[in-house]
Amino acid sequence: MSSALESMKGNVVLAGAGKMGGAMLSGWLARGLDPKRVGVIEPDPSAEIKALSAKGVRLNPSPADVGAVATLVVALKPQTFRDAGATLKSFTGSSTLVVSIMAGMTIASVSGNCGGSVVRAMPNTPASIGRGITVAVAASNVATVQRESADALLRAIGSVEWIEDERLMDAVTAVSGSGPAYVFLLAEELARAGAEAGLPAELATRLARETVAGSGELLHRSELASATLRQNVTSPGGTTAAALEVLMGPDGMQSLLTRAVAAATRRSRELAK
Structure with missing residues (x-):
């Protein structure tokens, strides 16, 4: 029986492969996401991330190398996000799902910098052992199938709760994120x-x-x-x-x-x- 990740369509690009981004990537690969469909943007990759290149993960690819991107997951520090916006936007199109796990970054801010259809999410560090809890909220233009893809990617690191009111995300960050x-x-x-x-x-x-x-x-x-x-x-x-x-x-x-x-x-x- 295939997992939700195995049945996902299109390529996935992860921007930021630090502790949280790296934990997400490990969870995706462990649950059946094809490494050849994954690109990682990380200027200072760890030895573990570099080793994944041998399995097919594309490290620091150009937009041309990675092809059409179905999902961009942004796991950058909020303070560096705006400087990276132009680079990230080159990987997205009008139909790209953008999943942001950055604290404090609103759907409007992520959309303005990256384009695409945005899901804002807040995981926590027990994600590194598959026991995280993530709260997510989707923009109004996120399609049902895109929400299902975001859910599958986030469930690779633990439980997921969906909310409808983005204003709750600051309190979510304060309770479960921190x-x-x-x-x-x-x-x-x-x-x-x-x-x-x-x-x-x-x-x-x-x-x-x-x-x-x-x-x-x-x-x-x-x-x-x-x-x-x-x-x-x-x-x-x-x-x-x-x-x-x-x-x-x-x-x-x-x-x-x-x-x-x-x-x-x-x-x-x-x-x-």
């Missing part, structure tokens, strides 16, 4: 606090890392709400309850995360200007 950093900070600070409480630093780091990773996997597998899972760990008057009184207090996690997500949302909006 969210892995918040979780890694939790592991970092839990380890530091453990060392402050007297644990050897190496042991505190292992305990924090495995606790965060294991709890995340439990949350992934469980059908229970996160609040219920938290309550299941918490005995009245026990040690967890004592800690949660601090974490759930007036200056605790609710206040901190509300402010953090608001700050990231504002920054996402600023990147679009």
Whole structure:
């Protein structure tokens, strides 16, 4: 049985093969996309990306070399995107699907620089192990078959949620796009606090890392709400309850995360200007 990627029509060009772009490319090839149908625009390719040339992936091709492009995936840093616009536009035509995973870059901005029919998407770094979550929104001129192609490309790195209101993408970026950093900070600070409480630093780091990773996997597998899972760990008057009184207090996690997500949302909006 063929995958959705195997049945996709036309050539795919990936602009930007850093960590996220590289993770997407690996996911596509692992799920059956023919390497000979893929071009990669990357001025400083890693050894891993260079090695894919032997499998048929075309590295830094000219528009003439790659031929008609059905899909252009833009995985550049937002700050470099506008300078690359003229180059990217040379790979697109009126019927090209453009999938952007750049933070803060609006559909209008991507369309103005690249042309084509734009899907704006926001994945996150667990995409590198196939466990990402991506939220996507399509421009009004994106055809059903193009949306299906975008969905197939994005599902190669994890789950996909579609929304209709592009204005939500700044908050999406703040929650799931930036969210892995918040979780890694939790592991970092839990380890530091453990060392402050007297644990050897190496042991505190292992305990924090495995606790965060294991709890995340439990949350992934469980059908229970996160609040219920938290309550299941918490005995009245026990040690967890004592800690949660601090974490759930007036200056605790609710206040901190509300402010953090608001700050990231504002920054996402600023990147679009």
